[in-house]
Amino acid sequence: MPDIRALLEQTRALLTGHFRLTSGLHSPNYVQCAKLLEHPRNAQAIGEALAARIHAEKIVAPALGGVIIGYTVAAALDVPFVFTERKDGEMTLRRGFQIGDGEKIVIVEDVVTTGKSTRETADVIARHGGVVTGFASILNRSGKANPFDLPYEALLTLDLQTYDPNACPLCAQGVPIDSPGSRFTR
Numbered sequence: 770m771p772d773i774r775a776l777l778e779q780t781r782a783l784l785t786g787h788f789r790l791t792s793g794l795h796s797p798n799y800v801q802c803a804k805l806l807e808h809p810r811n812a813q814a815i816g817e818a819l820a821a822r823i824h825a826e827k828i829v830a831p832a833l834g835g836v837i838i839g840y841t842v843a844a845a846l847d848v849p850f851v852f853t854e855r856k857d858g859e860m861t862l863r864r865g866f867q868i869g870d871g872e873k874i875v876i877v878e879d880v881v882t883t884g885k886s887t888r889e890t891a892d893v894i895a896r897h898g899g900v901v902t903g904f905a906s907i908l909n910r911s912g913k914a915n916p917f918d919l920p921y922e923a924l925l926t927l928d929l930q931t932y933d934p935n936a937c938p939l940c941a942q943g944v945p946i947d948s949p950g951s952r953f954t955r
């Protein structure tokens with residue numbers, strides 16, 4: 770299995786500063802998984818390591834963060850991969866992607882923080898008749914061993930500080946905030 774912690778440093782995917790996470794929480798750290806997965810060799814090795822812990826008939830990931838790792842996990846398992854995406858703020862399945870009735874699905878993410886988008890993806894799959902059998906991510910920074918009510922696999926647990934926006938010491942100090950997750954997609 771690849772040394773994820775070493776790879777985070779090598780690829781400079783772990784940033785320090787003042788960040789607004791996709792979840793809305795503030796943090797002095799941000800993990801830019803796109804950098805961790807920038808080299809296909811890394812994406813493939815990490816995908817294989819995660820795939821070794823998963824059984825699924827199809828992999829589903831929420832766009833954009835989960836797409837690369839979801840794809841490489843599915844490639845390692847030799848199963849199809851589809852992604853969900855937000856349309857007017859609502860998580861949806863588009864592009865003609867289908868979920869089979871009773872199809873066993875594992876949802877793959879790059880990072881799980883609150884697990885909100887992962888749960889929204891699970892709701893989409895349920896509405897289409899699929900059966901979510903578990904969750905997997907490269908990094909778990911949820912602060913819990915398993916923030917879900919189904920089996921969950923993560924390759925590395927990161928105990929990084931997060932703050933409620935109303936009680937953020939960096940905000941109190943007037944440190945400018947950055948939203949790295951969305952910065953390059955606007």
Ligand code: ZN
Pocket residue numbers: 787795796932934937938939940941946
């Ligand atoms: Zn803040």
